[in-house]
Structures are given as structure tokens and as C-alpha cells.
Amino acid sequence: MSDDNTPRKSRITREEALAYHLEPRPGKYDIVASTPMATQRDLSLAYSPGVAVPVEAIAERPETAYDYTVKGNMVAVISNGTAILGLGNLGALASKPVMEGKAVLFKRFADVNAIDIELDTEDPDEIINAVRLMGPTFGGINLEDIKAPECFIIEQRLKELMDIPVFHDDQHGTAVICAAGLINALELSGKKIEDVKIVLNGAGAAGIACLELLKSMGARHANCIMCDTKGVIYQGRSEGMNQWKSAHAVVTEARTLEEAMKGADVFLGVSAKGAVTQDMVQSMAENPVIFAMANPDPEITPEEAHAVRPDAIVATGRSDYPNQVNNVLGFPYLFRGALDIHARAINDEMKIACARALAELAREDVPDEVAVAYGRKLQFGRDYIIPTPFDPRLIHVVPPAVAKAGMDTGVARRPIIDMEGYVQSLKARMDPTAAILQGIHARARQAQARMIFAEGDDPRVLRAAVAWQRGGMGQSIVVGRENDVKDKLEAAGLGDAAREISVVNAGNSRHLEQYHETLYARLQRKGYDREDAVKLANRDRHVFASLMLAHGHGDGLVTGATRKNAHVLSQIGMVFDVTPADGAVGITAVLHNGRIILMGDTLVHEWPEAEDLADIATRGAHVARGLGLEPKVAFLSFSNFGYPVSERAVKMAHATEVLDARRVDFEYEGEMTVDVALNPSQAAKYPFSRLKGPANVLVVPARHSASISVKLLQEMAGATVIGPILTGVPQPIQICSTGSTVNDILNMAAIAAGRLGQVK
Ligand SMILES: NC(=O)C1=CN([C@@H]2O[C@H](COP(=O)(O)OP(=O)(O)OC[C@H]3O[C@@H](n4cnc5c(N)ncnc54)[C@H](OP(=O)(O)O)[C@@H]3O)[C@@H](O)[C@H]2O)C=CC1
Numbered sequence: 001m002s003d004d005n006t007p008r009k010s011r012i013t014r015e016e017a018l019a020y021h022l023e024p025r026p027g028k029y030d031i032v033a034s035t036p037m038a039t040q041r042d043l044s045l046a047y048s049p050g051v052a053v054p055v056e057a058i059a060e061r062p063e064t065a066y067d068y069t070v071k072g073n074m075v076a077v078i079s080n081g082t083a084i085l086g087l088g089n090l091g092a093l094a095s096k097p098v099m100e101g102k103a104v105l106f107k108r109f110a111d112v113n114a115i116d117i118e119l120d121t122e123d124p125d126e127i128i129n130a131v132r133l134m135g136p137t138f139g140g141i142n143l144e145d146i147k148a149p150e151c152f153i154i155e156q157r158l159k160e161l162m163d164i165p166v167f168h169d170d171q172h173g174t175a176v177i178c179a180a181g182l183i184n185a186l187e188l189s190g191k192k193i194e195d196v197k198i199v200l201n202g203a204g205a206a207g208i209a210c211l212e213l214l215k216s217m218g219a220r221h222a223n224c225i226m227c228d229t230k231g232v233i234y235q236g237r238s239e240g241m242n243q244w245k246s247a248h249a250v251v252t253e254a255r256t257l258e259e260a261m262k263g264a265d266v267f268l269g270v271s272a273k274g275a276v277t278q279d280m281v282q283s284m285a286e287n288p289v290i291f292a293m294a295n296p297d298p299e300i301t302p303e304e305a306h307a308v309r310p311d312a313i314v315a316t317g318r319s320d321y322p323n324q325v326n327n328v329l330g331f332p333y334l335f336r337g338a339l340d341i342h343a344r345a346i347n348d349e350m351k352i353a354c355a356r357a358l359a360e361l362a363r364e365d366v367p368d369e370v371a372v373a374y375g376r377k378l379q380f381g382r383d384y385i386i387p388t389p390f391d392p393r394l395i396h397v398v399p400p401a402v403a404k405a406g407m408d409t410g411v412a413r414r415p416i417i418d419m420e421g422y423v424q425s426l427k428a429r430m431d432p433t434a435a436i437l438q439g440i441h442a443r444a445r446q447a448q449a450r451m452i453f454a455e456g457d458d459p460r461v462l463r464a465a466v467a468w469q470r471g472g473m474g475q476s477i478v479v480g481r482e483n484d485v486k487d488k489l490e491a492a493g494l495g496d497a498a499r500e501i502s503v504v505n506a507g508n509s510r511h512l513e514q515y516h517e518t519l520y521a522r523l524q525r526k527g528y529d530r531e532d533a534v535k536l537a538n539r540d541r542h543v544f545a546s547l548m549l550a551h552g553h554g555d556g557l558v559t560g561a562t563r564k565n566a567h568v569l570s571q572i573g574m575v576f577d578v579t580p581a582d583g584a585v586g587i588t589a590v591l592h593n594g595r596i597i598l599m600g601d602t603l604v605h606e607w608p609e610a611e612d613l614a615d616i617a618t619r620g621a622h623v624a625r626g627l628g629l630e631p632k633v634a635f636l637s638f639s640n641f642g643y644p645v646s647e648r649a650v651k652m653a654h655a656t657e658v659l660d661a662r663r664v665d666f667e668y669e670g671e672m673t674v675d676v677a678l679n680p681s682q683a684a685k686y687p688f689s690r691l692k693g694p695a696n697v698l699v700v701p702a703r704h705s706a707s708i709s710v711k712l713l714q715e716m717a718g719a720t721v722i723g724p725i726l727t728g729v730p731q732p733i734q735i736c737s738t739g740s741t742v743n744d745i746l747n748m749a750a751i752a753a754g755r756l757g758q759v760k
């Protein structure tokens with residue numbers, strides 16, 4: 001956490017942004033089948049002849065399309081690229097990264113399936129026709145980054161033509177979030193919407209919609225001045241006008257933004273980077289509210305605004321400043337609520353319900369996990385006027401408010417009867433694994449560790465080290481040769497990072513003598529003379545990095561991306577006690593399809609006995625708790641509770657007896673097969689089992705079975721694998737695998753920094 005209660009700014013580079021879109025596959029999403037298509041029977045059901053049955057059912061009763069197809073959870077994100085963020089008209093193709101991004105946000109935040117469709121035309125009639133014809137496919141249409149005034153015509157006409165919600169996000173999504181933020185900002189500055197003087201810059205899609213919504217909430221027409229590239233929109237102006245702008249023209253002497261800003265209480269920017277100067281901000285009324293919402297760069301930065309007006313409440317559209325007023329807080333949840341009532345439209349009442357729900361949520365006590373994720377205490381106030389996008393409450397607070405408003409105003413085809421049940425179902429929609437990864441990174445960010453990256457000769461490691469430091473996670477210390485690190489950073493397009501991260505090696509370390517002494521003291525009775533120890537410390541980066549950690553010249557260590565686990569562990573063992581006898585255990589987290597399991601031992605014990613298996617279970621339970629899971633341990637084998645009989649299975653059953661004697665405080669059971677451990681219907685055959693629910697910690701008989709299982713899940717199912725997490729030792733050391741990506745290395749660094757595996 002930073003001392004000044006503001007988040008650390010994370011910088012991203014051009015190269016990082018391109019790499020994010022390039023890897024692991026071009027683009028940002030895949031489409032995944034929700035049914036298996038494995039057998040001849042599946043084929044007959046999913047396709048011919050079985051598919052004829054739902055076809056006929058839908059032809060007879062069209063509303064059953066919501067039951068038999070993906071329509072009811074499917075939204076089209078449609079653009080022609082004429083107003084891509086604040087970048088202007090860059091065309092349909094160039095808008096695709098933004099539209100794919102919106103599709104991913106729909107999925108990530110509200111479990112709505114969305115697909116991007118870029119239409120290569122600026123002709124409103126062509127767009128209207130294309131979208132109208134797509135109607136049967138989707139439960140809703142999200143128009144995006146289509147410029148004004150064409151967007152108004154397109155949306156209005158499609159609303160008339162289509163029987164599903166048509167929603168231009170830049171208009172109404174932005175207006176809703178702006179309204180939510182403004183309700184709270186005005187509350188904090190002690191002003192009323194009826195009284196405030198509002199200046200809005202940008203008379204396009206977002207601007208017109210924002211002002212309309214605010215007026216419907218009480219803002220007075222005469223108090224609102226709208227500006228565009230030609231200045232103030234006053235009554236009688238003829239240049240650059242259209243009917244939508246005219247509706248907001250006022251009688252005023254002001255002709256420029258600068259003149260309009262004098263004495264204004266509120267500035268709303270949905271125009272372009274840098275459109276507002278410090279002088280303009282300076283001239284505003286007391287306790288001014290400034291929402292500089294242009295993306296990716298605001299009209300004025302919070303630093304610039306605060307420098308001249310410390311009393312200002314400032315928001316931007318970006319995620320790296322406090323108060324992110326961005327439509328990402330709206331569209332996922334508005335559509336979730338609308339889809340769940342099979343809505344015909346998203347109307348004003350639903351939008352206002354969304355704005356009020358967001359405004360109210362920001363005033364509530366913020367759960368610890370959100371505070372941790374943002375690395376600072378979030379409390380309703382000038383730096384927290386609106387919930388943050390990663391707030392896990394949004395999914396079950398906002399859609400019910402939207403759905404209820406839709407039901408009350410008659411747009412629901414299928415009203416929700418059991419609202420409480422609906423709230424529970426929304427909670428269950430969210431993939432807990434995302435929250436777990438977020439938690440790992442949040443805890444690490446809070447620790448602000450000086451992370452030692454031992455393998456500075458590897459470009460992946462260097463990119464991870466740069467991302468660690470630039471991402472505000474802490475300081476990066478790279479072990480490597482200065483010139484080599486510099487060259488490799490340059491080759492990765494990160495040349496300027498060479499000055500930012502520390503590069504340490506035996507040649508430039510001030511502590512080399514100390515390291516030699518420590519290593520010699522440790523190894524002298526293991527057949528090493530002083531010269532051996534000196535050479536080892538100087539030449540082996542795993543040993544050198546471990547010595548740095550041992551002397552407190554770093555707070556955590558990540559290595560293993562370039563050499564096999566077993567080798568790396570034995571080199572670390574030159575400095576630290578990391579053998580099975582010392583209590584070390586490797587636990588791997590496997591994340592897939594919204595589930596997480598922890599598997600052990602994947603690193604240290606080759607062939608564990610019953611006592612070792614009990615240790616592994618205990619360490620697995622410790623890691624589970626560190627991740628916020630209540631541990632349920634299953635000892636796995638090929639048999640269930642004694643049948644078929646085998647020496648190998650018996651040792652797994654004995655492990656439960658060891659835990660009985662130790663009186664541990666977590667659930668465990670065994671031996672059992674993996675399906676009985678994970679599948680409640682299989683588990684039901686053993687009603688005496690002490691596990692209440694599916695296991696989440698799987699203890700396997702030996703390291704080879706652990707390795708086979710993890711790699712099989714990774715290769716066959718595409719599971720995300722984190723680990724092996726080295727646990728049971730006091731030092732925050734984590735060992736990656738040779739196939740690690742930059743993200744995998746960052747995850748391991750975060751685990752080390754958060755001391756997830758460490759024993760107290
Ligand atoms: N934070 C958020 O959630 C959102 C932010 N936005 C941001 O709002 C901005 C506008 O988007 P959108 O409404 O879709 O685009 P449009 O193209 O529909 O409208 C742009 C408007 O801004 C005006 N404008 C452009 N540059 C200036 C300037 N320097 N000074 C004054 N007015 C200017 C244009 O004036 P004229 O009419 O004279 O051409 C036009 O009225 C973008 O930066 C976008 O990123 C948009 C949606 C959501």
C-alpha cells in the first residue's frame with residue numbers, strides 16, 4: 001500500500017500491449033462448446049436428426065429460442081470504427097481489438113457470451129439493415145464506437161425495428177456511469193444536481209447521452225453548457241450543428257470552453273486528450289467536480305487538475321487512477337439483467353436503476369478482497385466515488401436492480417419470480433479462479449517485495465522482471481551480466497527498462513565475501529573446500545540468488561525457467577534446507593472451467609510414505625487456506641476404501657490414520673479414486689465418507705503420478721497450472737518450470753512475494 005493512499009501508477013509499454021494481443025494466440029478470445037460432441041449419439045442429438053426437434057419447436061413458439069439456443073445469453077458488439085475510443089475514425093478493422101476487448105469484458109464480468117462484429121461501412125442504412133438481419137441470433141445488440149450523429153439515427157431506428165435490447169454503450173453506458181459517479185461526487189461536495197452549473201465538453205455520442213440523463217435526473221437545462229470543437233453550443237449558433245446538439249443549446253454570453261468553465265461546479269469531458277487547461281480548472285467554483293473521461297488519455301490528468309485545485313474531485317476513464325468512470329461498470333451488468341428477463345429493450349428506468357445501484361454500492365463498506373486487490377483502503381470519499389471494476393459484488397447487486405426495473409416497466413418477456421434465488425445464481429456465475437489469481441497478485445502488490453529473478457539471461461524472465469516493477473508489484477533485482485541484460489531488454493523492445501531494474505552478479509556485488517563465507521560454512525562438512533564454495537557462489541546463479549536471499553538482499557526469489565526443477569531445487573539446497581526431511585513439499589494449483597484443485601507432491605517427495613503423505617496433505621491444506629479455500633483433502637489411488645486391495649493403495653489409507661492421530665483441523669478422506677474425490681454423484685456411493693463436498697486438495701501416491709496428472713490436465717484440457725508452489729520451508733522461494741510464460745513467471749513471483757507457501 002502506498003503511504004499517500006493513492007494507487008501506484010503502473011505503466012504499460014507499446015511492446016507489452018502488442019504482446020498481450022499476440023500471445024498465446026492472436027486476439028483475446030476463443031469460442032468453446034458447452035456440450036460434448038464425442039459420440040455418434042451426441043452427433044445425432046446435436047445435429048441431424050436430433051436438431052430438427054428444437055427447430056420445429058422454435059418455429060412453432062419463437063420464444064423457446066431462449067431455451068434451446070444460445071440466443072438468451074449472446075450479445076453482438078457492433079462497430080464501424082468511426083469513433084474508436086478517443087482515437088477518432090480509424091475504420092472497422094482497426095476497431096476490432098476494442099470490440100474483442102468489450103466481448104471479453106462481457107464474459108469476464110457478467111458471464112455474457114459476446115461476439116464482435118465490425119461492419120465496413122459509414123452508411124447508417126447499411127448498418128441498420130445488417131444489424132436488423134442479425135436479430136434472430138442475439139439476445140441483445142451492443143453498439144460501440146460509432147460516431148455521432150449517425151449513431152443516434154442507427155440506434156433509434158434499430159430500437160424501432162428489433163424486439164431485443166439495442167444499446168449504444170458510448171451513449172447510455174457512459175451516461176449511466178457518469179450519473180452514478182456524479183450522484184456521489186455532488187453528495188461529497190455538498191451540492192445538489194438542481195443547482196449546479198455543468199459544462200460538458202464533447203457533443204457526440206457520449207456527451208449528448210450524458211447530458212440527457214443528467215437532465216432527466218434533475219439538472220437544469222439553463223445550467224448546462226455543452227461545447228464541441230467549435231466552442232460553446234449557444235442558441236443561434238449555426239456552424240457544426242445538428243438537431244441533437246441544438247436540443248442542448250442555451251442562451252449564454254460564453255463562446256469558448258474557457259469562458260464556460262468560469263465558476264462551473266462540474267466539468268464533464270467526453271472529447272479528446274488535453275482539451276482542458278489548468279487555467280480553466282483554476283477558474284471553476286469551490287469543490288469542483290471534474291470527470292475527464294476521454295480514452296485512452298483524459299482531457300486533463302488528475303495530477304494537473306489537483307496541482308491547481310486541491311479541492312477538486314477528479315475522475316477519469318482509466319484504470320490506473322482512482323475513480324474510474326468508465327462504461328465497463330455498466331454494460332456487462334445492464335445486459336446481464338436484461339438478458340435474464342428476456343427483455344425486449346433496455347429502457348431509461350433500467351439505466352437509472354443501474355446508476356443508483358452503482359452509486360449506492362460505492363457508499364457501502366468495501367470487502368477486504370477489493371481493498372487488497374487495489375492495494376489501498378477504499379472508503380467512500382473523494383478518491384472513491386464509484387465501485388471499482390473488480391468489485392465482486394457488482395455481478396449480484398446491479399443486474400437484479402436492472403431486471404427489477406425492466407419487470408416493473410413491462411419489458412420483461414420472462415419476469416423473475418424468485419429474486420433471492422436469482423441473486424444466488426448470479427453469485428454462482430462467476431469463475432472463482434479469476435478471483436483467486438487476483439487475490440494472489442493483490443497480496444503480492446501489498447507486500448511490495450524486492451524480487452530476485454535469478455535467470456537474467458532469459459528474455460521471458462527479463463520481461464517478467466520489467467512487468468513486476470512497472471506493474472507496481474515491487475522492485476526487481478535481476479541476476480545476470482549487465483551488458484547481456486541490456487542487449488536482451490533492447491531486443492525485447494524494453495531498452496529503457498535497463499536503467500530501472502537492478503542487475504546484480506558476482507562481479508558487481510558488494511557482498512560477495514559474505515556469500516562465500518556463508519556457503520563455505522554450510523558446505524565444508526559436505527566435501528567442499530573454500531575454493532569449491534567460492535566457485536559455486538560465483539558461477540551458479542541459483543546458488544548466488546539464494547545467497548542474496550539468505551542475506552536479506554531481496555525479499556523473495558524466483559528461478560527455474562531455464563533448468564529442470566530437480567536441478568534447481570538441488571542448487572537451492574546448497575544454501576537452504578529444502579529436502580523432504582526439512583518439510584518441503586511442492587503443491588501445484590490446477591485451474592480449469594471455474595474449478596481449482598491443488599495437487600501434491602509435485603516437486604519434492606519422490607516416493608512418499610504414509611507420514612510424508614500426511615505432511616503433504618497438511619501443506620496442501622495450508623496453501624488452500626492461503627488462497628481462501630476451505631481445504632478438503634482426498635488421498636488418491638486406483639481403489640476406493642480398500643478395494644481392490646494393493647500395497648500402494650494401503651499406504652494412502654494409512655495416511656488418513658496418521659492425520660487422525662495428529663488431530664488436524666481440516667477435512668480429509670481416502671483412499672479413493674479421482675472421480676469419487678471430485679464428482680458428487682460418484683461420492684454419493686460412499687455415504688460414510690468424511691468429505692462434505694468435492695475435494696480441492698488431491699494427494700497422489702508419488703511424484704510421477706503427480707507430474708503425469710498435472711501435465712495431462714494441461715495438455716488435454718488446457719488447464720491453467722500454477723506451480724509447483726514450494727511450501728513447508730521458511731523462505732519465499734518459488735521454482736518455475738522450463739515451459740513457463742512471462743505470465744507464469746509473474747504468478748510465481750507473486751506467490752513468493754505473498755509468501756503463500758511459507759510456514760510461519
Ligand atoms: N469513460 C468512458 O466510459 C467513455 C469515454 N468516452 C470518450 O469520449 C470521447 C468521445 O467519444 P464519442 O462520444 O463516442 O465520440 P463522438 O465522435 O461521437 O463525439 C466526439 C465529440 O467530441 C467533440 N470533440 C472532439 N475533440 C474535441 C475537443 N478537442 N474539444 C471539444 N470537443 C471535441 C466532437 O466535436 P464536433 O462535434 O465538433 O466534431 C464531438 O462532438 C472519446 O474520447 C471516448 O474515449 C466515450 C465513451 C465512454
Ligand SMILES: CC(=O)C(=O)O
Nearest residue numbers: 085086170295326327
Ligand atoms: C470506454 C469507451 O467505450 C470509450 O472510450 O469509447
Ligand SMILES: [Mg+2]
Nearest residue numbers: 085144145170
Ligand atoms: Mg466506446
